[in-house]
Amino acid sequence: xxxxxxxxxxxxxxxxxxxxxxxxxxxxxxxxxxxxxxxxxxxxxxxxxxxxxxxxxxxxxxxxxxxxxxxxxxxxxxxxxxxxxxxxxxxxxxxxxxxxxxxxxxxxxxxxxxxxxxxxxxxxxxxxxxxxxxxxxxxxxxxxxxxxxxxxxxxxxxxxxxxxxxxxxxxxxxxxxxxxxxxxxxxxxxxxxxxxxxxxxxxxxxxxxxxxxxxxxxxxxxxxxxxxxxx
Amino acid sequence: xxxxxxxxxxxxxxxxxxxxxxxxxxxxxxxxxxxxxxxxxxxxxxxxxxxxxxxxxxxxxxxxxxxxxxxxxxxxxxxxxxxxxxxxxxxxxxxxxxxxxxxxxxxxxxxxxxxxxxxxxxxxxxxxxxxxxxxxxxxxxxxxxxxxxxxxxxxxxxxxxxxxxxxxxxxxxxxxxxxxxxxxxxxxxxxxxxxxxxxxxxxxxxxxxxxxxxxxxxxxxxxxxxxxxxxxxxxxxxxxxxxxxxxxxxxxxxxxxxxxxxxxxxxxxxxxxxxxxxxxxxxxxxxxxxxxxxxxxxxxxxxxxxxxxxxxxxxxxxxxxxxxxxxxxxxxxxx
Numbered sequence: 001x002x003x004x005x006x007x008x009x010x011x012x013x014x015x016x017x018x019x020x021x022x023x024x025x026x027x028x029x030x031x032x033x034x035x036x037x038x039x040x041x042x043x044x045x046x047x048x049x050x051x052x053x054x055x056x057x058x059x060x061x062x063x064x065x066x067x068x069x070x071x072x073x074x075x076x077x078x079x080x081x082x083x084x085x086x087x088x089x090x091x092x093x094x095x096x097x098x099x100x101x102x103x104x105x106x107x108x109x110x111x112x113x114x115x116x117x118x119x120x121x122x123x124x125x126x127x128x129x130x131x132x133x134x135x136x137x138x139x140x141x142x143x144x145x146x147x148x149x150x151x152x153x154x155x156x157x158x159x160x161x162x163x164x165x166x167x168x169x170x171x172x173x174x175x176x177x178x179x180x181x182x183x184x185x186x187x188x189x190x191x192x193x194x195x196x197x198x199x200x201x202x203x204x205x206x207x208x209x210x211x212x213x214x215x216x217x218x219x220x221x222x223x224x225x226x227x228x229x230x231x
Numbered sequence: 232x233x234x235x236x237x238x239x240x241x242x243x244x245x246x247x248x249x250x251x252x253x254x255x256x257x258x259x260x261x262x263x264x265x266x267x268x269x270x271x272x273x274x275x276x277x278x279x280x281x282x283x284x285x286x287x288x289x290x291x292x293x294x295x296x297x298x299x300x301x302x303x304x305x306x307x308x309x310x311x312x313x314x315x316x317x318x319x320x321x322x323x324x325x326x327x328x329x330x331x332x333x334x335x336x337x338x339x340x341x342x343x344x345x346x347x348x349x350x351x352x353x354x355x356x357x358x359x360x361x362x363x364x365x366x367x368x369x370x371x372x373x374x375x376x377x378x379x380x381x382x383x384x385x386x387x388x389x390x391x392x393x394x395x396x397x398x399x400x401x402x403x404x405x406x407x408x409x410x411x412x413x414x415x416x417x418x419x420x421x422x423x424x425x426x427x428x429x430x431x432x433x434x435x436x437x438x439x440x441x442x443x444x445x446x447x448x449x450x451x452x453x454x455x456x457x458x459x460x461x462x463x464x465x466x467x468x469x470x471x472x473x474x475x476x477x478x479x480x481x482x483x484x485x486x487x488x489x490x491x492x493x494x495x496x497x498x499x500x501x502x503x504x505x506x507x508x509x510x511x512x513x514x515x516x517x518x519x520x521x522x523x524x525x526x527x528x529x530x531x532x533x534x535x536x537x538x539x540x541x542x543x544x545x546x547x548x549x550x551x552x553x554x555x556x557x558x559x560x561x562x563x564x565x566x
Contacts (some may be wrong), residue, residue: 137383151322
């Protein structure tokens with residue numbers, strides 16, 4: 001118990017002292033996670049919207065596939081991307097392994113299905129009468145699509161936030177593709193795992209506090225938006 | 232002629248929900264599409280308002296064929312607007328809801344303001360201009376939806392069951408608004424209803440639909456029945472297992488039949504005789520309508536009877552009276 005209390009006190013002091021190593025780890029985590037969330041959203045939201053909005057042959061199969069990919073383990077994505085970007089891999093020539101770019105690629109693959117699936121869910125729950133209203137008021141197909149998207153906006157933002165929550169807390173991809181290199185690819189989760197291995201708790205607990213704060217903030221915001229989308 | 236329908240069919244799966252060989256609507260007139268639930272009223276309205284294409288057949292708007300593919304529909308849709316049953320408003324203010332149709336038509340901001348204020352005035356909702364649309368009551372939402380449609384200056388307006396989910400106060404207000412739209416703005420109005428009184432009261436022409444087909448509008452008492460034969464081979468139509476109507480027909484099994492409301496005779500209690508196609512019932516409604524009086528008698532099924540206003544009567548009819556009705560064979564049509 002003393003160990004935990006001591007660790008907490010030291011962790012707060014570390015946070016308070018603006019320790020450069022600690023804040024650089026937080027910076028790398030946020031940079032990589034925000035980048036992957038941004039890319040996955042730019043790709044996933046329009047695709048999710050199109051899948052939900054349009055009728056096409058095999059639509060149910062596509063939706064089921066994306067839903068199944070929600071449960072994909074991070075280590076599987078890590079292995080898959082590793083196979084491509086390692087020296088012997090197809091994209092080995094690009095020398096991406098153990099870089100932040102590699103981490104971003106892995107994380108995008110991880111959360112792309114989440115963005116797509118949750119966007120589909122958000123668009124699908126929009127009452128069909130909104131589409132009919134826009135059409136009858138003279139909207140073009142594109143303007144009608146924008147109306148539906150606008151009505152689903154809180155749900156779509158919630159999808160993006162949920163995806164960010166997934167990547168900021170993941171460790172498998174960051175470890176396997178980033179390599180936990182100090183001052184370069186070390187993120188909050190990989191640093192915590194390393195500190196645990198070393199038996200050093202102070203930095204780990206400090207990072208844990210930050211990670212929890214971020215998770216709390218995300219969840220509060222997520223719940224708020226979900227409430228708005230149901231209102 | 233504003234709309235013409237030729238050989239129109241709408242099929243969902245293996246069910247034909249609409250089958251209309253020919254129908255037309257004249258400009259500037261208020262029409263009602265009358266029929267029970269599931270008669271295809273909303274489906275027809277969605278096809279006419281160009282939201283949903285027919286499975287087969289042609290629609291002509293202003294004597295030109297409507298093509299349901301490509302980008303041909305948007306310019307046409309901008310001349311016709313439909314107010315849905317239980318309309319939804321966009322999750323923003325009332326003002327922005329009305330502004331939507333005007334913005335996409337490229338109308339200037341100043342002009343938009345003027346039109347929005349005028350449209351809200353007509354439906355008595357100007358005070359709600361800056362209110363959040365999703366916080367309005369059902370009746371208020373319906374009125375704003377009408378204003379939203381009206382702001383687009385349509386040539387034709389469709390209303391799907393416009394008063395089915397509102398209180399009496401809003402019902403009266405909405406009926407008044409519809410009549411004003413038709414009379415003052417010279418907009419053709421086509422609305423659906425399952426309420427015969429509303430159809431007769433508001434519209435110049437009533438189009439009756441039953442199970443996706445047109446039925447002659449003079450036949451308001453439309454029922455589904457089963458033809459059986461008695462021991463002498465006479466035809467009897469069983470309606471809802473309550474009414475046994477003697478009819479002359481070669482048909483067997485399930486049929487639709489109508490009883491002409493102008494031909495049904497009504498008699499007071501003391502004059503009721505027993506005989507073929509005479510039924511006892513209770514008078515449940517009396518309404519004055521344009522050039523006749525509508526009497527509704529419950530004989531196990533509600534039966535509408537139309538009496539000429541100037542018909543001499545020995546005794547007045549009073550709601551609650553027990554009366555007899557006689558359905559003459561020339562007023563019964565099986566189809």
